[in-house]
Amino acid sequence: MSDEDKGGTGAPESPHGRRLDRRDVLLALSTAPALALFGYAWSRQRGYERKLTESVHPARVVPPDLSVINVGLLGVGAQGQVLLDSMLRIPGLRFRAVCDIWKEYNQKRAVNTLRKYKFEVKGYEDHREMLDKEKELDAVVVATPDFWHARHAVDCLEAGKHVYCEKEMSNTIEGARSMVLAARETGRLLQIGHQRRSHPRYLHCHDKLLGEAKLLGRIVTVNGQWNRAVAPDIGFPERYAIPADRLRQYGFKSMEQFRNWRWYKGLGGGPIVDLGSHQIDIYNWFLGAKPSHVMASGGLDYHDPKTHEWYDTVMAVYEYETPAGSARAYYQTQTTNGSQGYFENFMGDEGTLVISESEANYPGFLYRDPNAPAWDEWVRKGYVSAPRVQEARPAGQEMTLDVRESVSPDLHRVPVVLRDPYHQPHLENFFDSIRGTATLHCPAAVGYETAATVLKVNEAVEAKERLSFAPADFEVGA
Amino acid sequence: MSGDGGKLSGAAMASIVVLRVAIGWHFLYEGLVKLTKPGWSAAGYLMQSRGAFSGLFRWLAADASRLARVNSLTMWSLTLVGLGLVLGCFTRFASAAGILLILLFYLCNPPFVGYFYSIPMEGSYLVVNKNLVELTALAVVLTTRSGRVAGLDRIIHRLVGRRSRGE
Numbered sequence: 178m179s180d181e182d183k184g185g186t187g188a189p190e191s192p193h194g195r196r197l198d199r200r201d202v203l204l205a206l207s208t209a210p211a212l213a214l215f216g217y218a219w220s221r222q223r224g225y226e227r228k229l230t231e232s233v234h235p236a237r238v239v240p241p242d243l244s245v246i247n248v249g250l251l252g253v254g255a256q257g258q259v260l261l262d263s264m265l266r267i268p269g270l271r272f273r274a275v276c277d278i279w280k281e282y283n284q285k286r287a288v289n290t291l292r293k294y295k296f297e298v299k300g301y302e303d304h305r306e307m308l309d310k311e312k313e314l315d316a317v318v319v320a321t322p323d324f325w326h327a328r329h330a331v332d333c334l335e336a337g338k339h340v341y342c343e344k345e346m347s348n349t350i351e352g353a354r355s356m357v358l359a360a361r362e363t364g365r366l367l368q369i370g371h372q373r374r375s376h377p378r379y380l381h382c383h384d385k386l387l388g389e390a391k392l393l394g395r396i397v398t399v400n401g402q403w404n405r406a407v408a409p410d411i412g413f414p415e416r417y418a419i420p421a422d423r424l425r426q427y428g429f430k431s432m433e434q435f436r437n438w439r440w441y442k443g444l445g446g447g448p449i450v451d452l453g454s455h456q457i458d459i460y461n462w463f464l465g466a467k468p469s470h471v472m473a474s475g476g477l478d479y480h481d482p483k484t485h486e487w488y489d490t491v492m493a494v495y496e497y498e499t500p501a502g503s504a505r506a507y508y509q510t511q512t513t514n515g516s517q518g519y520f521e522n523f524m525g526d527e528g529t530l531v532i533s534e535s536e537a538n539y540p541g542f543l544y545r546d547p548n549a550p551a552w553d554e555w556v557r558k559g560y561v562s563a564p565r566v567q568e569a570r571p572a573g574q575e576m577t578l579d580v581r582e583s584v585s586p587d588l589h590r591v592p593v594v595l596r597d598p599y600h601q602p603h604l605e606n607f608f609d610s611i612r613g614t615a616t617l618h619c620p621a622a623v624g625y626e627t628a629a630t631v632l633k634v635n636e637a638v639e640a641k642e643r644l645s646f647a648p649a650d651f652e653v654g655a
Numbered sequence: 656m657s658g659d660g661g662k663l664s665g666a667a668m669a670s671i672v673v674l675r676v677a678i679g680w681h682f683l684y685e686g687l688v689k690l691t692k693p694g695w696s697a698a699g700y701l702m703q704s705r706g707a708f709s710g711l712f713r714w715l716a717a718d719a720s721r722l723a724r725v726n727s728l729t730m731w732s733l734t735l736v737g738l739g740l741v742l743g744c745f746t747r748f749a750s751a752a753g754i755l756l757i758l759l760f761y762l763c764n765p766p767f768v769g770y771f772y773s774i775p776m777e778g779s780y781l782v783v784n785k786n787l788v789e790l791t792a793l794a795v796v797l798t799t800r801s802g803r804v805a806g807l808d809r810i811i812h813r814l815v816g817r818r819s820r821g822e
Contacts, residue, residue, distance in 0.1 A: 197813055205743070205809040211676045212741050215683060223691075255719050266693075409717055598694060 246608055249274040249314045249338070251304050251329055252321035253287035256343055260320055260370075261287060263601040265294060267608060274311045276301040278427050279435075281417040302423075304329055308336040316611060318604075319343060320370075322438040323445045324428065327352030330367060331359040341607045343370040344458075345450045345631065346624040348443070353628040357621040357653040366610055368617050369624025371458045372603035373534055378541050378593040381560075382532060383463060386591070390555050392543065393525030396499070399460055399506035400522045403452035406515030410484060411436040433484065440485040447487025448510045449475070449634050455534075456521050458619075458627040460495065460506045463523055467626055468495040468506075470645045473637040479513045489513065493634045532591065534599050541591025552589065562590040626651045663799065672805045675740050675750075675796045678789060682753060683737025689730040696726055704763045705770040712763045732756055740796070743806010750797035757790040 248270050250257060254277070264270055272291045275298055277284040284300045291298045301307040308314075317333040319326060319342040327347045333340045340360075346369050347353040360367035373379045386392045410433065418432050428444070429435040439445040446454075461467055475491035490511040497504040520539040523530045527549035533539035543561055545552050555561050564587035595602070609615035629650050637644045663671070689695045697716070704712035715725050732752060739749030764772055766780040778785070802808030 197810060201809055201813065204805050205807050207805045208672065208676050208741060208743055211680065212738075215680055215741065219684070219687065262694075412718060414720075 243269040244612055245269055245271050246611055247271050247273050247311075247313050247315045249276065249307060249311055249317045250287060251276045251307070251317050251319045251333070252325075252343075253277045253283045254279070254320065257283070257287070257318075257320035259598070260318055260341075260343075260600055260604065261290065263598045263604055264318070266597065266601060267605055270608065272296040272298050273314055274299050274301060274307050276304050276307045278302055278423060279417075279419055281419070282414070304332060308332060308338070314338055316341065316608070323348040323450070324352075324438075324443060327355050330356045334359040334363045334365045334367060337363065337365065339366040339607075339611050341368045341370065341604065342624075344624065344627070345446055345454050346621075346628045348446050348450070348632075350629060350632055353625050354653050357625050360621040361653075366607070366617060367621040367624075368603070368607040368610070369619045369621065369627075370600070370603065371455060371619045371624065371627060372600045373455060373459055374462065374618040374623075375603035375606045376534060376599065377595055377602065378532065378591055379459065379534075381593045382530060382541070382591060385560050386530065386543070386555075387463060387523075390552075390560055392528050392545075392552065392555065392561070393523060393530055394527030394546075394549065395501045396464060396523050396525040397502070397504055398524045399464070399504065400524075401456045401460070401506075401508050401520060402517065403448070403456065403510045403519040404515050404517055405448070405452065405510075405512045407479070407513055437484065440480075440487050442486045445487065446632065446635065447491075448489065448512050449487075449491040449493070450631055452519070453491070453493075453508055453510050453634070454627060454631045456519065457495075457508055457631050459521050460497075460508070461626060461630060463521075464497050464499045464504055464506070466497045466499040466504075467648075467651050468497050468630060468646055470496040470643055471630075471633050471637050472643040473634045475634075475638040488635070488638060491634060491638060493637065495630075529586070530591075536594060541593065543589040543591060544586040545589065546586055552587075556589070559592060562592050564589050622653065625653060668799070668801065668804050671795060671799050671801045672743075674792055675743070675746070675801050675806075678753070678792060678796065679737045679740025679742075679749075681737070681789070682733050683741060686730055686732070686734030686737055689726075690734060695730070696722065697729055698722055700760075700763060701725070703772050705772070706762065706765045706767060708762050729756075743802035743808050744811070746802025746806055746808050747797055747800065750793050753793045754790055754797065757786050757793065761786045761790065 246269060248264070250261060250272065253261065253275055257277070264272075272294075273296075275284055275287045275291065277287065277300075280300065280302055284302070288298050288300045299311070301310075316339040317329075319329045319333070319340060321329055321343075323345050324347075326342055326345075327349070330340050330342045334356075342356070346356060356367060387396075413432055413436050419435065421431075424431065424435055429438070434441055434444070439451050440447065445451060471493060473491060473493035475488035475493075477485060477488055478490045480489045490509075490513070492509045493507070495506045495508070497506065518533070518535070518538050520531055520533040523532075527546050529542075529544040529546075531539050531542045531544075545564070552561060552564075556563050603618065606615055606618045610617045629646070633644060633646065633650075701712045701716035701722075714721075716722050733756065736749045736753045736756065739745050740753065761784070764770075766782060766784045768781070800808075803812050
């Protein structure tokens with residue numbers, strides 16, 4: 178450093194008044210090579226990570242002649258945004274329209290996001306106006322509050338669009354029925370957003386572990402839960418509040434109700450429908466049956482009844498007559514304690530499967546009953562991981578088991594990981610089905626069966642008695 | 656140090672420039688990793704907050720739209736501060752912003768007696784952790800104007816100075 182650079186703080190004392198010379202420029206740019214070095218290291222690291230990801234999860238091959246699907250979004254609140262984030266990763270989609278009654282916030286955000294991705298999208302408040310003006314739309318993705326699903330889905334189907342509709346299919350069985358009929362009459366596709374149906378881990382368990390290998394033997398009991406910690410009501414920026422007359426026009430009494438519609442009767446179905454629907458759908462799917470009876474206990478035990486109408490705590494027991502015999506399935510959801518989160522636990526006479534959508538918690542554990550046939554064949558085929566080796570305890574620390582206790586079963590893992598957002602495979606299945614290269618994993622009729630199964634729980638809570646299902650409850654008829 | 660009246664020697668100032676670039680590199684990488692990782696969120700870090708400010712940090716993570724703003728602010732701040740420090744561009748502003756960011760990280764998960772966290776740390780700390788060390792290192796960068804010695808500030812400072820005198 179020159180003397181000039183040795184000021185009181187080490188900075189040049191009097192830099193003004195002197196023309197910039199070559200030395201100034203060189204010193205000014207002297208740290209820029211570090212940025213170039215960073216760029217080189219960064220690109221090497223990115224390449225390494227990409228290679229690693231592709232080796233575990235091969236990239237989806239995009240055919241060069243992939244036809245483009247014109248998509249409209251109907252409802253772009255929190256869930257709509259989740260779906261949009263997934264769809265932005267799917268090739269072959271052209272977003273044309275966004276419809277949301279919260280023009281000042283949700284609609285604006287989604288339109289801006291899509292414009293950043295160079296899509297020419299228009300915003301709408303009224304879905305009928307969108308359907309009238311956007312004749313080129315091939316598909317509409319519906320993520321509005323449950324009580325709007327039937328109207329929105331039916332209008333879109335009748336306008337000739339294929340529809341992906343978030344679960345719960347509808348908050349009423351009549352609404353769900355009208356959706357099945359509309360899909361049937363129009364010949365358009367209607368996929369219900371039970372996204373676990375397309376999750377590769379669930380598909381692997383259903384098709385390979387339960388279907389082909391029958392690892393669990395006969396499933397006799399099932400239990401599952403979605404425990405969620407206490408959360409404050411969802412707020413909103415005051416300056417973007419929707420005017421009261423517009424809220425009323427779309428069925429909401431206030432902004433608070435608009436933001437927290439899931440808790441209100443007539444708008445949503447409460448936590449059992451909101452959360453339980455995903456998992457009870459898996460009960461039906463994995464058991465290969467629909468329930469014969471349900472009993473349930475529930476109540477608004479914790480939250481403020483002024484702002485919460487649905488039960489915050491529900492415990493339900495379903496009875497099934499499966500092709501293999503009787504089975505009972507317990508499910509609980511509560512919103513006062515998030516301990517152990519969410520999972521489904523299928524228990525057969527030869528093994529147990531604990532599974533969830535999450536990659537962090539319960540990403541597929543299998544326990545082989547000590548008396549069950551060996552799973553070596555399935556380990557060799559790669560269907561399940563090798564069992565975890567039990568650690569030998571040091572001498573003097575061995576445990577004494579009571580003779581009545583069962584020996585611990587072997588622990589295996591389901592070796593399937595989803596590296597994409599949870600909803601992406603289900604959306605891909607929808608768009609592939611439109612192109613004719615796949616079939617829907619959760620068509621309207623399946624969504625209807627799940628809606629009939631789940632909506633009955635709230636009825637059972639109210640009735641305080643064991644309710645039975647008739648086979649006709651799961652069929653739409655003509 | 657030269658030892659003559661608190662002035663820094665050339666070697667001392669060169670060390671501070673290297674320190675600044677190293678911290679900038681760290682910030683830049685932390686920012687870019689978060690920007691390019693789909694679905695990255697500060698939720699876990701915020702929700703496990705301990706200490707006097709834990710209520711504030713958990714409140715930040717409690718609402719989805721608020722959390723989304725916190726996430727993008729964190730990602731972009733880290734990236735821009737990193738760029739500023741590496742290039743010596745608006746160095747004092749970048750240093751001050753960096754100090755504020757690290758102070759928030761530190762206060763969110765302070766390594767005080769009896770506190771423990773579910774997100775594992777790679778070392779063992781009591782009161783002083785690497786966040787606090789990086790914060791104090793940034794304080795050195797902030798107070799020594801290293802950007803005017805080696806960095807774009809050398810040009811910016813002179814151009815702004817000349818313009819302000821109407822040259």
